[in-house]
Amino acid sequence: xxxxxxxxNYWIVIILMMTGFYTVIARxxxxxxxxxxxxxxxxxxxxxxSMAKVEGGTAPIIEEGISVYSNPLPHVLILTAIVVSxxxxxxxxxxxxxxxDAYGTINEDDIHVQDEED
Amino acid sequence: MMDLVLDVLSWxxxxxxxxxxxxxxxxxxxxxxFYTRLHAVSICDTLGAxxxxxxLMLQGGLSLxxxxxxxxxxxxxxxxxxxxxxxxEAALQDxxxxxxxxxxx
Amino acid sequence: xxxxxxxxLLGLLMITGFAIVRLRSLLAVAMLTSIYSLLSASLxxxxxxxxxxxxxxxxxxxxxxxxxxATVALTxxxxxxxxxxxxxxxxxxxxxxxxxxxxTLDMPHYGDPAAPVHRDVASSYLHDTPADIGVQNVVTSVLxxxxxxxxxxxxxxxxxxxxxxxxLLGYRTRRxxxxxxxxxxxxxxxxxxxxxxxxxxxxxxxxLFHGDYGPGxxxxxxxxxxxxxxLYALAFGLGNAQRVIPHQLLRIMAAVGVLIYAAVxxxxxxxxxxxxxxxxxxxxxVTGQHLGIMLIELGVGITVVAVMLIIYYGFVSRLHSGxx
Numbered sequence: 001x002x003x004x005x006x007x008x009n010y011w012i013v014i015i016l017m018m019t020g021f022y023t024v025i026a027r028x029x030x031x032x033x034x035x036x037x038x039x040x041x042x043x044x045x046x047x048x049x050s051m052a053k054v055e056g057g058t059a060p061i062i063e064e065g066i067s068v069y070s071n072p073l074p075h076v077l078i079l080t081a082i083v084v085s086x087x088x089x090x091x092x093x094x095x096x097x098x099x100x101d102a103y104g105t106i107n108e109d110d111i112h113v114q115d116e117e118d
Numbered sequence: 119m120m121d122l123v124l125d126v127l128s129w130x131x132x133x134x135x136x137x138x139x140x141x142x143x144x145x146x147x148x149x150x151x152f153y154t155r156l157h158a159v160s161i162c163d164t165l166g167a168x169x170x171x172x173x174l175m176l177q178g179g180l181s182l183x184x185x186x187x188x189x190x191x192x193x194x195x196x197x198x199x200x201x202x203x204x205x206x207e208a209a210l211q212d213x214x215x216x217x218x219x220x221x222x223x
Numbered sequence: 224x225x226x227x228x229x230x231x232l233l234g235l236l237m238i239t240g241f242a243i244v245r246l247r248s249l250l251a252v253a254m255l256t257s258i259y260s261l262l263s264a265s266l267x268x269x270x271x272x273x274x275x276x277x278x279x280x281x282x283x284x285x286x287x288x289x290x291x292x293a294t295v296a297l298t299x300x301x302x303x304x305x306x307x308x309x310x311x312x313x314x315x316x317x318x319x320x321x322x323x324x325x326x327t328l329d330m331p332h333y334g335d336p337a338a339p340v341h342r343d344v345a346s347s348y349l350h351d352t353p354a355d356i357g358v359q360n361v362v363t364s365v366l367x368x369x370x371x372x373x374x375x376x377x378x379x380x381x382x383x384x385x386x387x388x389x390x391l392l393g394y395r396t397r398r399x400x401x402x403x404x405x406x407x408x409x410x411x412x413x414x415x416x417x418x419x420x421x422x423x424x425x426x427x428x429x430x431l432f433h434g435d436y437g438p439g440x441x442x443x444x445x446x447x448x449x450x451x452x453x454l455y456a457l458a459f460g461l462g463n464a465q466r467v468i469p470h471q472l473l474r475i476m477a478a479v480g481v482l483i484y485a486a487v488x489x490x491x492x493x494x495x496x497x498x499x500x501x502x503x504x505x506x507x508x509v510t511g512q513h514l515g516i517m518l519i520e521l522g523v524g525i526t527v528v529a530v531m532l533i534i535y536y537g538f539v540s541r542l543h544s545g546x547x
Contacts, residue, residue, distance in 0.1 A: 010327040012233045018320040019240040026312035029302040031249055031294055035256050038287065039240055042263050045279070046236075049272045054341065055334035059273045060361040061437060062353060068336070070271040072361040073345040076370060078275050079362070080377045083442055083527075086282045087384035090534045093294040094391040097541065100298045107299075109306050193419070200415040207409070 009050045016043035028108040030099065034092045041085040048074045048081075128176035135169030138162050151217035152209060160202035167194050232266045247302040249295045257288040273438040274362045277430075281446040286531060289453060293538040357509040358435040358516065366440065367516040371499045375484055378523050382481050385530035392537035394470055409458065416458035423451035431524050432517070441520040445527025452528075453535055461539055470536060473529045480526025487518050 020043060023036025052074035060072040100106050103114055142162025149155045171191045178184040239259045246252050260283025267276035331338035348365050356364045366374055431444035456464035488499040496503035501515025 007327055007330065007333065009229070009233070009333045010330060011324055012237060014320055014323045014327065015237060016240050017323070018316045019237075019244055021319065022309075022312055022316045023244050025315065026305065026309045027244070027302065028305050029249070029299075031291070031298065032252065032302055035243060035252060035291065038256060038283075039243065039259065042259065042279075042283065045275070046263060046266060049267055049270050049275060050333060051330075051338070051340055052272065053270045053334050054336050056336075057271060059271045059438075060349065061273075062349075062359045062361060069349055069361070071341050071345045072348060072365055074340070075272050075275050075362045076365045078272070079278055079366060079440075079442065080373060082275070082278050082282055083377055084380055086287060087380050089287055090290055090384055091387045091391075093290050094388045094534075094537065096294055097297050097538070098391055105299075107303050193422075196415055196418065200411050203411050207412075 010047065013043050013047045013050070016046070030096045030106040030108065031093070033108075034089060034096065037092070038085065038089055041081070045078045045081060048078050124176050124179075128173045131169050131173030131176065135166045135171075135173060137166075138169065139166035142166060152214060153206065153216045156202055156206055156209075160199055164195060164198040167198065228269050229266070232262055232269065236262050236266070247304075249299070249302060250292075253288060253291040253295055256291060257284050260284040260287065274360070274440065274443075277438050277443045278446075281443050281450070285450055286446060286534075290534065290538060293535075293542070297538070297541055355509075356512045356516075358513070360435055360437060360439075362438075363434050363440055363516065363520075367519055368501060368512055371488075371501075371515075371519065374519070374523070375488070375499070378481050378484055378526050381530050382477055382526055385477050385533045388534045388537045389474075392541065394533075394536050395540045412458045416454050420451050420455050423454065424448060427451065427524075431520060434520060435513075435516065441523030442527055444520075445524040446531060448524070448528045449531035449535070452532055456535070456539070461536070465536065468532060470533075473533050473536075476525050477529035477533065480522045480524070480529065483522030483525070484519050487515055487522070491515070 017040055020036045020038070020040030023039065024033050027033060027036065052071040054068060054070050057068040057070045058066055060069045060075065062069075096106055099111070103111050105111065105114075139162065142158055145158030145162060146155050149158055168191060171187055171194070175184050175187045175191075178187060236259065239255055239262065243252055243255050243259070246255070260279060264276045264280035264284065267273075267279060331340075348369060349361055352358065352361050352364045356368055358364050427444045427448035430439040430447060431441060434440035434444070452464065452468060455467065487501075487504075491500045491503050492498050494503040499515075501512045502508040504511040504514050
């Protein structure tokens with residue numbers, strides 16, 4: 001039982017990760033794939049941040065009289081990761097727009113059909 | 119004594135705000151048409167969020183936190199209804215017709 | 224009690240995730256993605272990660288949603304029914320999930336203060352920050368000073384994304400939007416946009432310079448600043464927005480931000496220290512650290528503003544009507 005209470009956070013994060021993963025590999029629409037990647041990345045952030053939390057601690061801003069803080073190192077890593085996820089999402093969506101200009105569709109199956117015809 | 123009164127008042131505001139938000143959510147699910155749903159969201163959400171903020175301000179007392187909450191309150195009562203107005207204008211421009219009562223009077 | 228909020232938020236995240244997979248209307252999926260980001264930002268606040276929550280709310284629920292909506296407006300509105308059965312992906316996903324869950328059984332309990340991640344480096348950062356650097360927000364001190372080199376790489380990544388979108392989409396300068404017949408309807412939006420535009424910019428500057436004492440910093444401030452301009456562009460049209468901030472200025476700003484950051488590093492080398500060693504920038508080491516952190520946060524903010532607006536102009540200038 002203590003196993004369950006200690007780890008439920010991680011398991012739900014893994015379920016979210018797998019939801020994003022499934023969206024990337026099973027849905028043919030390109031925008032859906034990029035959104036699935038976004039869900040995957042955000043669930044990884046939640047995993048790191050829940051590892052950083054300390055029971056009874058507060059935010060890592062130094063104040064008088066508080067001795068227990070949450071771990072600031074994963075926060076820094078995830079700050080960088082959030083910005084990088086924005087960069088990849090923007091580039092991915094720009095690519096989707098150009099693919100639509102080139103092929104006329106953003107459905108992966110139709111793109112494969114058009115490629116095989118060439 | 120004053121503390122107790124402020125505490126009870128803030129609890130009333132917080133619970134009232136939560137109730138209005140719940141009513142707004144039920145309205146979005148139950149109303150038949152886009153414009154009626156928008157109406158439910160706009161009124162109930164702004165009122166609910168405002169009441170929750172007032173409740174938090176009463177909890178905060180006279181401090182910097184209350185000033186920040188007051189600024190957020192000011193921001194929300196402006197942007198909440200105008201965002202819904204923009205949605206309704208966009209829907210009207212897209213020729214979405216409201217559901218009209220067709221029965222004979 | 225706080226575990227209850229945790230569980231409720233995680234449950235809502237799961238429901239939103241499943242809905243995103245199942246729904247076929249892409250507009251609804253874009254809105255659900257924004258809700259997903261906002262829910263994770265709330266979860267970060269509950270998990271005591273306030274800087275990360277601010278960044279996720281600004282970037283995920285703000286900019287990403289606008290970009291996804293612009294892409295949906297430019298391409299299709301609806302997803303077609305998938306042709307293949309999803310059996311093989313489902314098997315792969317379940318197998319990977321089971322392997323990962325087996326892997327987490329060895330992890331320390333959630334919230335355990337004796338976990339290995341809290342020893343060594345992190346506790347030394349928490350311990351040394353008041354003496355070495357003198358700022359209260361430990362996340363800012365680690366991001367800007369102890370790990371400043373990584374942040375230089377991050378700014379370069381943002382700059383590269385801006386260049387990438389510029390190369391892929393380019394931009395088209397719009398004519399100035401005249402007061403046409405359709406503009407009478409936008410009165411409410413225009414008044415509110417004019418009212419809040421200076422307040423948003425002021426708030427962005429507050430977040431930038433207050434990053435030492437509370438949650439904040441260069442990235443969040445840059446995104447909020449860009450959001451002010453995006454609000455102006457939404458209310459008044461892209462043509463007017465491009466007259467306020469022309470594209471040439473944005474390209475210069477994007478490069479200047481990265482250059483300010485690198486210049487701080489080179490300056491500290493010229494003054495006798497190592498690359499990005501802020502101690503040598505002033506007579507007193509702590510003052511030098513403050514000066515260095517302020518300059519690089521300014522550089523980061525300038526680059527983020529410019530790149531966000533370059534990306535926005537690139538996406539929206541392809542729409543026919545010119546305003547979105």
